[in-house]
Amino acid sequence: MNATPIADACVETSFFNxxxxxxxxxxxxxxxxxxPGWIDAHREELETWLARHGAILFRxxxxxxxxxxxxxAEAISPALYGEYGDLPKKEGGRNTYRSTPYPERQMILYHNxxxxxxxxxxxxxxFCELASALGGATPIVDCREMLRQLPAQLIDTFERKQLMYVRTFTRGLDVPWREFFDTDDRRAVESRCDAAGVRYEWLPNDELQTRTVCPAVIVHPLTGERxxxxxVQLHHIACLAPDLRMDLLDTVxxxxxxxxAYFxxxxxxxxxxxxxxxxxxERCAVRFDWRAGDVLMLDNMLVAHARDPYQGPRKIVVAMSELVERSQFARSAGA
Structure with missing residues (x-):
């Protein structure tokens, strides 16, 4: 641990491991x-730390x-994104969200x-409003290190072929497509898919299937690092519980x-x-116990996160900013 004097305070920098x-x-x-004045005076230093380490914990x-x-968060990133559709809005917050509604006893797997x-x-x-009594860590992983850990041939295949995420909106197994797209108009859905480069197919029983090709490996737009x-973990069926996987395969x-997820x-x-x-x-994961008042800031393009199972009340508030368009990285699969 070393002490770094900044502005009107002395701040210690340290690492868990x-x-x-x-x-x-x-x-x-x-x-x-x-x-806010402290943040403004040391914005460049915070940017340097974030680019170098991928994550900053303010404790x-x-x-x-x-x-x-x-x-x-707004003092660091003035334009917080307040229209994220998959997360429930935080009560009383303008541009913040409650964490993903997901069974407490199940892990949310690693993802960007x-x-x-x-x-x-x-x-x-x-932001940790309330830490759980048992479990509930937010494991984080440096995705640059993942490229050093995985077999070079596998990384090469992911980089060349990219990923295809397939989603089927089946009644009773996922949210209805009308709810997801917030419209009853099939043409409006098709227009949105076309604009986003998403392939789609209307299936019997009023079902919709989408196929989205996205990068699996990127070059960071600021640091130039891969x-x-x-x-892939959140979508590939190998990551489902075995009984659930078999039930779904037998059913649909x-x-x-x-x-x-496919290549x-x-x-x-x-x-x-x-x-x-x-x-x-898991080899790359860093875990720490949340404390009330902690703020963890990630560069989402350098660091993946997950959530461990937990017991007891837990309140984590989320904010996001600086949206990046996939079109900056788009190319034909297999190119």
């Missing part, structure tokens, strides 16, 4: 009376609740936020699974390759 530089932890040694900065967190969509946030903020950037078949040319990604990816994520 001697073998990992992720995240860098900032802790004031005296109260910071003018937090003991005296944020009393979600409103103070939102102001803190919205990497399967037409645009995604470069920055993502997490990063393993995707949501492989071609109509609610979600699945961008439509070829299968083997269960063995998915297992290798899961093992690499």
């Amino acid at each position: 001697a073998d990992s530089r992720l995240p860098i932890v900032l802790t004031p040694t005296v109260p910071i009376n003018n937090l 003991d900065f005296g944020l009393p609740g979600p409103a103070a967190f939102e102001a803190f 936020e919205s990497s399967h969509l037409s645009r995604w946030p470069r920055r993502q903020f997490f 990063s393993f950037f995707n949501q 078949g492989l071609q109509r699974m609610p979600r699945h 961008g040319d439509g070829s299968a990604i083997s269960d063995d390759d998915i297992a290798l990816i899961g093992e690499a994520y």
